[in-house]
Amino acid sequence: MAAKKRDLKVIGRLEPINFPEWDLYGIDAKIDTGAYTSSLHCHHIKPVQKDEGEYVRFNLLDPSHETYNDKLFELPIHRKKVVKSSNGSREERFIVKTKVQLFDRLLTAELSLTDRSEMRYPVLVGRKLINGRFLVDVSQKYLSEKEIKEQT
Template sequence: MKSKEKIIIGRYDVVDLPLLELFGLNAKVDTGAYTSAIHYHHAEIIEKDGAEVLHFTLLDPTHPEYNDKSFYFQKFRKRVIKNSFGQSEERFVIETNIEIFGKVFSTEFSLSNRGNLKFPILLGRKLLSKGFIVDVARTNLSHKLKKA
């Protein structure tokens, strides 16, 4: 049985979220995090067309890629997630596509306030387990491949 080829990813890279119309975002790889996370500006549950939906905007007005675009997800959930300080917080979780190394992966993202952090996106183990090996001595491997 032939094993699936692994993709080497560095400690950070540049990714695209095509369904969210966000491109060229800096992402930090975090093997300590289970779920990936993305910085959000505003999120609330509203009623739209007779159903509860999650309405949110991503990034914030100070981020260069901020576009003030509203998103509406019918498929979402709330989950208690421990932050990097070990404190539990309830977050909204959505599933969307991420493009990296020229491949598209479907994965979960928790909406997290990452406004004071350098990287608006954190890539967790749930995504990394889809065939990635982390080499912390390297950076921007996907971005370099895309530019080549």
Template sequence: MRIFPILSLLLISQLLVGCEMFQRLTPGRQAPAAEPATGEAATDIPEAQCPPPVELACAEPEVKVVERIIERTRERLVEVPVAKDKLVLGSVETVAIEPGGLRLRSLVDTSAPTSSLSAQKLTPFERDGKDWIRFELTDPDEKKAEPVTIELPVKRFVRVTRPGFDSQRRPVVEMSLTVGEVTHMVEVNLTDRGAPDYPLLVGRNFLKDAAVVDVSRQHVQGRPRERSDK
């Protein structure tokens, strides 16, 4: 326990020595002259002084302005090749129908599952115990043409519902449709829509696995060739 008094004395002695050194280095006070050696006169020792303060100016950082340019890629139209066995159709095409031998301006309707034909004077009847339908077709582009009467067996009946209209029960028959050089036998439902601009709506049952549609074009295939044409 005697260590603490000893340590206290050591700290006090160190503080006294430090104060004495501080007084020696204080400006205005002269350091004690050194004793002359071997009889020579002692020379004056200049008073210890701190160096004058120097003002330092930090250089301003260099600022670089970087202009960022964002280049946007322009849209390009890319033509996608279509398989050689696919028929390219526009939104409107001329279709030849059989029986009837008519060429009708038709609307290609990808939303319709079955093709639809506007006919007049729909008359159901029975033949050999089976349902048949008699109807008339006219080409709206041929004002003076006589209507064509067609009789076909009914394959089945479908009920079609359109927004804003009552549901209709329509007979379905098989007809041959020709667009360009391609002919398909497909089911067509019959209805009387009056005198529409497009008496035939070509549905997906004709387009499936046979054609692709470019809605930005019309009459891509031109007028189809009838069976009697060479």
């Protein structure tokens, strides 16, 4: 059952997002209702075969990002998806699952791994994650930070 509009948290066009399982906090995310799947900026994205199945190995962010720590991740591939990027090109991407925190909500997210170094924000939050949970006010940004300040 879909949540009623009054029950949905309002978020802005930009919000900080946390990845608690990866010890990564306060990463700027662009909220994009035009994108279905959320995506995450990574580099050195390589598939690896293990006894347990298909995995993907990658580094989060890149050396130019202030929170980059050169940590290598290896996660099960949830699925693969052909994605049409904003410039019209198509690429096959690996989709992984992890927990994300947006405002006070801990959610399971599917993230496509891609090089977003040419983009302003390292994380793009798509409709699949926000649908039924949040309303987007594109005239606002960083509403979660404003909410925290109001509570203190």
